[in-house]
Amino acid sequence: MGMAVTVLVLLVQGAWGQDTQPASPAAIAEKAQAGVEATQTAINTVWTLLAAFLVFFMQAGFAMVETGFTRAKNAANIMMKNLMDFSFGSIAFFVVGYGLMFGASNGGFFGTDKFLLAHADVATGDGLWQMAFWLFQIVFAATAATIVSGSMAERTKFGAYIAYSIVISLVIYPISGHWIWNADGWLAKLGFHDFAGSTVVHSVGGWAALAGAAILGPRIGKYVKVNGKTRAKAIPGHSITLGALGVFILWFGWFGFNPGSTTAGMNLSIATIAVTTNLAAAAGAVAAMCTAWLHFGKPDTSMALNGALAGLVAITAPCAVVSPTAAVIIGLVAGVVVVLSVEVIDKILHIDDPVGAVSVHMVCGVLGTLMVGLFASPAYIAASGVACEPGLFYGGGLKQLSVQAAGIVAVGGWVLVTAGSMFLLLKKVNLLRVSREEELRGLDIGEHGMEGYNGFQIFVTE
Amino acid sequence: MGMAVTVLVLLVQGAWGQDTQPASPAAIAEKAQAGVEATQTAINTVWTLLAAFLVFFMQAGFAMVETGFTRAKNAANIMMKNLMDFSFGSIAFFVVGYGLMFGASNGGFFGTDKFLLAHADVATGDGLWQMAFWLFQIVFAATAATIVSGSMAERTKFGAYIAYSIVISLVIYPISGHWIWNADGWLAKLGFHDFAGSTVVHSVGGWAALAGAAILGPRIGKYVKVNGKTRAKAIPGHSITLGALGVFILWFGWFGFNPGSTTAGMNLSIATIAVTTNLAAAAGAVAAMCTAWLHFGKPDTSMALNGALAGLVAITAPCAVVSPTAAVIIGLVAGVVVVLSVEVIDKILHIDDPVGAVSVHMVCGVLGTLMVGLFASPAYIAASGVACEPGLFYGGGLKQLSVQAAGIVAVGGWVLVTAGSMFLLLKKVNLLRVSREEELRGLDIGEHGMEGYNGFQIFVTE
Amino acid sequence: MGMAVTVLVLLVQGAWGQDTQPASPAAIAEKAQAGVEATQTAINTVWTLLAAFLVFFMQAGFAMVETGFTRAKNAANIMMKNLMDFSFGSIAFFVVGYGLMFGASNGGFFGTDKFLLAHADVATGDGLWQMAFWLFQIVFAATAATIVSGSMAERTKFGAYIAYSIVISLVIYPISGHWIWNADGWLAKLGFHDFAGSTVVHSVGGWAALAGAAILGPRIGKYVKVNGKTRAKAIPGHSITLGALGVFILWFGWFGFNPGSTTAGMNLSIATIAVTTNLAAAAGAVAAMCTAWLHFGKPDTSMALNGALAGLVAITAPCAVVSPTAAVIIGLVAGVVVVLSVEVIDKILHIDDPVGAVSVHMVCGVLGTLMVGLFASPAYIAASGVACEPGLFYGGGLKQLSVQAAGIVAVGGWVLVTAGSMFLLLKKVNLLRVSREEELRGLDIGEHGMEGYNGFQIFVTE
Amino acid sequence: MKLIVAYIQPEKLSDVKQALYAAEVFKLSVTNALGCGQQGGYHETYRGVDIEVNLLKKVRLEIAVNDNFVKPTVDAIVAGARTGKIGDGKIFIVPLDECIRIRTGETGSEAIG
Amino acid sequence: MKLIVAYIQPEKLSDVKQALYAAEVFKLSVTNALGCGQQGGYHETYRGVDIEVNLLKKVRLEIAVNDNFVKPTVDAIVAGARTGKIGDGKIFIVPLDECIRIRTGETGSEAIG
Amino acid sequence: MKLIVAYIQPEKLSDVKQALYAAEVFKLSVTNALGCGQQGGYHETYRGVDIEVNLLKKVRLEIAVNDNFVKPTVDAIVAGARTGKIGDGKIFIVPLDECIRIRTGETGSEAIG
């Protein structure tokens, strides 16, 4: 580190050292211009890296939310899943996934080079920038992967989860990501706009979560037949404090997720994006809290927490193209929708999603993607410099909205088919679900031979 | 995101693209100058946003400290309060509060425009900067709001708390904030100096916390009459680990709070401020630990944690104008004062403040504000470029000190009267405090119909 | 804050204000050049500060890992130790340590000035930069100090721990740090390369942890004699969720630790360093998980968590000079080694290290330092601009490797002797270890007179 | 009057409660316990070190009943808890001299129900 | 000798302890329990789904006493725990054959106190 | 048949278990309890305010045995738990009318072991 400083001084002197003869104005001006360019690259790199760090930290948020909303006997398993999906995902995305997503496009469908970071030549400024961009992408890929962990919690074999998280980072996420975030992707060319990934990240995770939870079946005791009718029973989470901590961490990380998606600190609309992100989250929490209060009689804490996440997921696609007031509206809608969606999925569809991952990430991801087609405002589009048509409410007609819908359907279909087949296959060969006995005793003992909360006396009276 | 990159390249080329003819030195130089200005704006924006993100994260810290220092049966309620005060506060500050605080001043008392972010035109660079500044301000407003949650914990109706948190973000905080942080505020014009908010944020929260706790009355079992004398009893918190985690998060967030208050990364005194902030916190923890050890016979962990916060609150006003050595002294004083203050408030005044919010935020907020009048050093004032007179110990006489005192009294009076009336009103209409039965069983069940730690066996033998 | 903005505007106008007469091209160009320089300093300052904040946050990570992996009855004690080692360490490093490390060198062995931050004149740009650099250094020093807390957990007197943490921050860490990170240090001059501190920080902490744990002796019940043979017994940690949260926080903080060690945002190899850091951590987790699975029959969560940390420690020295693929390999090796090391230390050496601190920080710190001598690649050395010879696998022969080995031995010897003597002395005067009764009841009650988890029913059946 | 103490598998508690309701036994007290019986226990490892867990988690029921309710109560517990596997649990019947309802001061058989 | 088992409301524990001290009963053991009695239970909802909580948190006291202490002990418990509301709790008196103080090996009435 | 209830120091549990195994008593149930006995309790302070902790953590054993096993069991508990210091604990012996093994329906002395 001491040395690094010296080096820096040399570098700076290399560019700005006092020449022995007075330099000509032109030479000084050109040096200054070169300096400005270098500086701007540095700002963009610093910004993108710091944003990536924040997004990385969302892994801790997901881990806390998922464990907080499930039972103590599966806590160590959930930690392990969150750690390993990021770890295996990092390696898988490094080796193959990134290339499939950002490599030279084969017909708009998948990438064909940039595997193993081979394209990032550190001798060049661009090579270094590619490193920063890669880091930002890997933490996004891991976010998509980790969503599934929650919906499949408390009953999935650890090995099956590892297999799944490799496949999503290796193939499923990169391919649909390619369609949208590779400039040559077919959806990108259609004009589909998903600034920070309501669809690319959250819906992909959410659809996979839906497929997984449905194929896996509910936890023992979640649904009981009473007089021939299936009734949902509550299986409360073991730590609302950790769940809430997780939501605060996610909200914090989302300030990297959305504003960071400019991957440019020089693009000052990062400020607008941070504002819309924050307002939508706040509005989501308010709306979900009120909906739960009206609907259930009491303001359920876990629903309000889901509401904040719903607002965040919903603003992720439109964050750069809508006004703060529109962000509040989007958040409010998401907050109401997430509560209703949790109810429908639980009480009508009888799909057991312990943490509400499908409602938060898939339903609100779809919602947010559509919101672009409604609320995209020319002024904000211009300010952030993205390619997007004005939305329905800003005189843009149905054009953007229909492209958004097309993208939603395409991505949904892709993920349901691929993730669904994988889970069905795992189920077929009996690798998907733990035994009844293990489920009752808890996956911590069954899968990892340890307990999450050693020494604490935990009621075992379910 | 893929597109964003393309856009960035275009933007940069727009400014720096190779012209077909060689540009004149003057043109190059002007371009470079324009580039430098754009770059500096970007640095300031990036810095302010990142600092705001850190300050946002303090919400998680407050939530953890407050829940850690109170009982398990109220944990979900405390999470909910922390989530909702930020969420309602964000909306309230967006709609009204920000305008009252930073809008054009009406006689130095309150602002009259800038509601709903209407002034931030994203087509202009300044409009985008206004967005960043706004975000920084909202996270500050929410900090003030959330302080009260701790002192009123374990017995306040959830609805009352929501009402309170809307009012403080809507009116109370913005108005006194206007006096000090709006350049046209009457205290600002008097020369009152509160760099990052010992008074504007912490004392405001702390005075409201005092009013709330006093009007609400103590928790059941907190004070018992023994032989006609009131004796304080301890009601220990349920998780020192979460409490400590909260303090670490707050300390971390404070690096956004204080250095970020330059709202300018180009102002290099951010480094000094980070150093004084860190040293005061460390000294506060050391002093509180030693005081507790000497005074109670054992080094109480929760007091040492409070000591770190005391140092942080106390350095918040003077952080930019004092030397590192002065910061250590300020921290040491705050660490001693906070322990004594907790004792006086509990054992003499018999005001039940479960987490020590009044001592940390009000008492040390006042202390820190006065410290400006003692330790403000000309060298540091000049380096950070703020408007402040030298303190008593640096030859400035009593001038700054008396202005500081005036501000403290004005703000204290304002908050005590407004917050006090509101709490009294809520008490009158019987909306302030939960029933005895609910308090005994815990607010988690009473207010939210759930438990914070489902499955854990919790002693119920108080 | 309001004022700060005004000031900023003035500053900027000071540099860029519209002159009344048109400026000459040369004047404009020179202004631009000055602006570029100021801007670059600002970027470096902002980067270094933000990295320091992240490293500070690692304190929370250490606290969570250490408490998670130990028993509930010692939780408050561990929080206290983590808080106080940082707090006392900050003051000790401020007064003496920093000067010993970065002051003018006395023969390459220790520094002789820069005490009390006296050298940082805030009237100068460099003085402000010194503040930022100092902050970055103090958070590093505190990291070394805090490592020991884990290995000596659950049985060390609080007073002894305070004494130790003052001594390491005051003398032990700064002196060996001087050898390597002071440009005039004798190891620096030999060409020893430790970019972000595998040796300077982690090994120093790890060797002290080894000395402490060995001299202190194992916890009661950790080793039992069965038929004349000593058998290790497991003493499981009380919260895998908090342990995992701690690891996520550490990983997050490490993005400040390694990339931040450029102390220059203008040095774009920060991106490469972030990538190598992330990949090594991921590979470490994967390798440790697989090793544990193969070796113990089940994938132990705490081992996988240790694996991530092992990867992080191992990449800390070489992070700036190796390729991403090499980082994966380094991580994999560290992940395997850490599991085996935990086994050897526990089952063969019978040294009781409750959290695996010695294996993670000392063993993997040594490993990572050696890896520089194997994997240092000319292309990456050039890109990051550090002084380092190519490693064995890149045609550099044994040169760098042998210098690395020399540094490892020197630092290990220094720390073992100094820390060892201190612990032996404390043991002699009977200040090191709590009584048997206190250990059984828990240090929370014995040392701090409180409980970590009041109200929770904790099995007391060990 | 008898005091019936039963140890059952935790996951059987709701079945037992149902069976007791069907037998019109509405009052009972429940605690968590650890039990060592014929059932073997299991092995965990933590960080590679073996832990032998031979205290298994059980639920302990305590039910005070009048003499004519002893058989129905025992039958109901057996009906609810039996799976036929080792670990199903055990029932102990202890004589009960007196029973007092705190609220009313009633004693004996009236107080019990 | 008798073994007195009492279930009381958790928040009444300190009152009961006080009353027992006044009656010179200084030794007792306490556990947490869940109870199902006349008291109704309450409903929670979690994420909109109803949870019926009919096992309420109770404190279980166990006090071994000599025969002449039975009445004072019962009276003290009743005095401390009674509010007159459903849920006040119940006291069970079980015969006690023997009592041994581990430290000294004393038995019978001497050991109990 | 007797039901033996013992309160011991938590840290003595494994010694007691060992001693019971040596006496061929393999079945027992364990709960956590708080106890108030001769042992004094201790004082904690929290934030400078005194807390008197007079309920100390204890482990409660419950062991049902046939009559001929009473003495060996009591002896084993005493052997495992005695340190000679106040707080060692106490053993209570309660008559046991019946014992039923849920799995098989066996009763009496056969069921107990």
Ligand SMILES: Nc1ncnc2c1ncn2[C@@H]1O[C@H](COP(=O)(O)OP(=O)(O)O)[C@@H](O)[C@H]1O
């Ligand atoms: N003699 C006994 N004394 C005390 N508790 C016992 C006794 N026998 C069994 N138990 C309790 O009952 C539980 C179930 O015992 P187990 O031996 O598994 O039943 P079974 O022999 O009917 O299969 C044990 O875990 C223990 O808690």
Ligand SMILES: Nc1ncnc2c1ncn2[C@@H]1O[C@H](COP(=O)(O)OP(=O)(O)O)[C@@H](O)[C@H]1O
């Ligand atoms: N017959 C019984 N067997 C076991 N425990 C009982 C019995 N009756 C009452 N209890 C315990 O006493 C507690 C208080 O009982 P409750 O019915 O509320 O009292 P009351 O009938 O006096 O109002 C119950 O929660 C339960 O734990």
Ligand SMILES: Nc1ncnc2c1ncn2[C@@H]1O[C@H](COP(=O)(O)OP(=O)(O)O)[C@@H](O)[C@H]1O
């Ligand atoms: N009469 C009693 N009734 C109920 N529990 C008792 C009684 N006497 C002792 N205990 C239990 O035994 C534990 C040990 O008692 P203690 O007085 O310390 O033993 P000793 O008198 O043998 O030294 C107590 O903490 C309490 O839980």
